[in-house]
Amino acid sequence: MSGDWSADEIARLRAETPGCERVVHFNNAGASLPAAPVVEACVSHLRREAEIGGYEAQEEAQPRIDAVYASLARLIGGAGPDEIALLENATRAFDMAVYGLPLGPGDVILTSTAEYHSMFVTYLHLARRGVVVDVVPPDATGQIDVGALRKRIDGRVRLIALAHVPTNGGLVQPAEEVGRIAREAGAFFLLDATQSVGQMPLDVRRLGCHALAGTSRKYLRGPRGVGFLWVTREWMSRLEPPLMEGHAAEWVEPDRYVIRPDGKRFEVWEANYAARLGLGAAVEYALALGLPRIWARVRMLAEALRARLAALPGVTVRDLGDVRGGIVSFTVRNVEAARVKAAMRAASINVTISPARGTLLDMRARGLREVVRASVHYYNTEAELDRLTHAIARLTS
């Protein structure tokens, strides 16, 4: 058992996770199995909406809805609740920051080879307006080459955007070093923490980022359809929300509106409050367990799985980086990823596929068409690692 996790505690957490009875879940980087208190937070709010009315249920829950912002602020370190916006997912959160920046022809975005397709398509969209997208190459370990990043800094760099953990593997980018460079350069640093939040401790002041986007359903174990954006107070007024409506701004005169000063300027009025409350419950659940402990166990399980898989003939573990987290990526010689996934599903084991298009630059550079992705969480067990390993071994024999 890693760190100070006891077998009893893991058993208790699994008993509190209804999905553990049915599946061996290694798709935590897709959407984790939520814990019972998270499900209860969502379902009880939906029930209340049915019982007393949607608006009335919202009013009743308002203190708990407000607390979600405070929970997220605590989760990411030294943030203020007024610096947080709740949105539908990480993509929209990220977009609100990127499109909120006043970027014009000749302005430069520096980014990595491991970006997620939704984010890279945004950069390409901005490139149609004359923004220059400059991709910093990886170093020998596969992480962003921070020396090369530093050399590319000049007065034209307006945005440094980085996926903290990519969708297709265990790589953890050296975000703190990138943050230091961004601060020195005075460039806006936007961290895509979609795959890292909930998996490891995050502290926005230490990371040195100016904005951070995250999602609920992945390592946070929250419900689907909700995400969040944090923007530091110093930059808040410099980011003009790309979409405007009556919650983000107050209509004060027939011909005039005033944008709100806090993070809610990036939100839209109508929202899924059940999902937001579920996210709040998930954040509190993670905080109660402790992010340093979660991180220690996730890394232990991931390394143990890598070792087991690497020992199988025909299996190649594909994870990059100096620091590696909970996403384990691999290929099986002569077996397509879809076949691996289907065979695992038949054995009640959830894994997924990362196709090249999700992280095109990285996958092309490595000549990979696809990888199988098995992402572990703290509630997984070594016995489950063995089940997956044996099931993969059967495919190769």
Ligand SMILES: Cc1ncc(COP(=O)(O)O)c(C=O)c1O
């Ligand atoms: C690295 C990374 N960034 C962003 C996203 C998008 O997150 P969401 O689907 O919540 O918008 C994903 C989704 O898998 C991702 O892996």
